[in-house]
Amino acid sequence: MKSGLSAKANRYMEQHIIDAVRALRSELHGLAERSGEEIRTKAYLMKFLRENTSLRLEDEGQWFCAVHEEPGAKETVAFRGEMDALPLKGGASHLCGHDGHSAALAGLGLLLENRRLGRNIVLIFQHGEEDGTGGKICAHTLEKYRVGRIYAFHNIPGWPEGAALLRRGTFACASRGMVLSFSGTPCHAAYPEHGRNPGFAAARLISALPGLTERANRNGLAMATLIGAEIGAKAFGTSAGSAEVRLTLRAWLDGDLDALISSVTETARAEASRDGVEVSFAFCDMFPATVNDAAALERLRKICNGAGLGCIEVPEPFRWSEDFGHYGAYAKAVMAGIGAGAAWPQLHTENYTFNDDILPSALTLFSALAEFG
Numbered sequence: 001m002k003s004g005l006s007a008k009a010n011r012y013m014e015q016h017i018i019d020a021v022r023a024l025r026s027e028l029h030g031l032a033e034r035s036g037e038e039i040r041t042k043a044y045l046m047k048f049l050r051e052n053t054s055l056r057l058e059d060e061g062q063w064f065c066a067v068h069e070e071p072g073a074k075e076t077v078a079f080r081g082e083m084d085a086l087p088l089k090g091g092a093s094h095l096c097g098h099d100g101h102s103a104a105l106a107g108l109g110l111l112l113e114n115r116r117l118g119r120n121i122v123l124i125f126q127h128g129e130e131d132g133t134g135g136k137i138c139a140h141t142l143e144k145y146r147v148g149r150i151y152a153f154h155n156i157p158g159w160p161e162g163a164a165l166l167r168r169g170t171f172a173c174a175s176r177g178m179v180l181s182f183s184g185t186p187c188h189a190a191y192p193e194h195g196r197n198p199g200f201a202a203a204r205l206i207s208a209l210p211g212l213t214e215r216a217n218r219n220g221l222a223m224a225t226l227i228g229a230e231i232g233a234k235a236f237g238t239s240a241g242s243a244e245v246r247l248t249l250r251a252w253l254d255g256d257l258d259a260l261i262s263s264v265t266e267t268a269r270a271e272a273s274r275d276g277v278e279v280s281f282a283f284c285d286m287f288p289a290t291v292n293d294a295a296a297l298e299r300l301r302k303i304c305n306g307a308g309l310g311c312i313e314v315p316e317p318f319r320w321s322e323d324f325g326h327y328g329a330y331a332k333a334v335m336a337g338i339g340a341g342a343a344w345p346q347l348h349t350e351n352y353t354f355n356d357d358i359l360p361s362a363l364t365l366f367s368a369l370a371e372f373g
């Protein structure tokens with residue numbers, strides 16, 4: 001059986017819906033736009049929903065919501081899909097499968113047509129996931145619609161095709177880009193003692209990283225990945241006056257990430273002052289941990305079983321980050337994985353493209369969650 005779906009689940013999903021979502025996914029693939037530039041993608045999705053559904057569309061500028069409202073609804077449940085692609089050779093390419101995620105979300109829009117669920121449904125089409133900018137902005141909309149629970153999925157290569165991947169607690173790591181800028185005094189290379197070369201403090205900080213991460217690993221994984229470093233310039237007559245170290249720090253828990261950042265900061269300050277140089281810090285690509293709400297996850301598990309979707313317990317959090325973590329501050333949030341296939345090319349690699357054969361699983365998951373909450 002393909003797609004990890006039982007015969008029961010396959011009957012649940014109409015073929016013409018699956019075909020429409022496949023076609024939409026292919027159109028979105030061709031429109032691929034970078035984070036923060038999802039103009040044509042957003043317009044195409046809005047046009048698709050306007051022409052094929054009676055959902056109320058709320059244009060929020062860079063992103064939008066599609067709203068299913070019922071008189072006397074007792075609660076509101078939201079679903080989120082991302083619209084952005086990754087930068088590639090001057091253009092952009094859907095190397096994370098967000099074309100598939102937003103097509104599946106629009107497919108849920110088709111499935112909501114003429115349905116009476118006893119609850120309102122808000123579909124959030126989010127921009128800027130890859131750089132961590134969109135989720136923070138879009139998450140506020142959960143307050144506006146009084147959303148009680150929000151769900152999303154990510155396709156995940158390396159796991160059985162179409163299976164629902166469930167994880168208690170942290171689903172995806174917290175992470176942060178950190179830039180450490182050391183500055184000293186450049187001088188003639190023949191008289192380095194006349195200046196203050198910050199390269200040595202930067203180098204000592206780099207060699208201290210394994211020890212610092214080891215100490216931060218008490219409750220779960222914490223990592224500091226050396227992304228790059230630069231000391232001075234390619235000028236052989238000058239002793240360096242500046243140095244920059246770039247790190248990506250990540251952890252299963254937000255608290256452990258904060259602790260790791262503090263210890264990296266303290267160590268860098270100590271090493272800088274030892275040599276009489278300055279150090280300053282800047283952060284980018286900030287992602288909170290995506291932590292699944294326990295009760296909502298149990299609901300999702302029951303709903304998957306009822307819909308005939310095969311479930312796999314994921315033994316450890318995924319190391320990558322997802323800005324879906326921001327939504328957990330406003331509602332009970334659950335992100336599930338859907339296996340893209342055991343041998344499917346990994347996310348963010350050049351051979352990757354979204355596996356359309358998992359769309360029936362995604363649509364079944366979304367549709368069952370909309371029906372049963």
Ligand SMILES: [Zn+2]
Binds near residue numbers: 095096130347348
């Ligand atoms: Zn990605």
Ligand SMILES: [Zn+2]
Binds near residue numbers: 096098129154
């Ligand atoms: Zn992604």
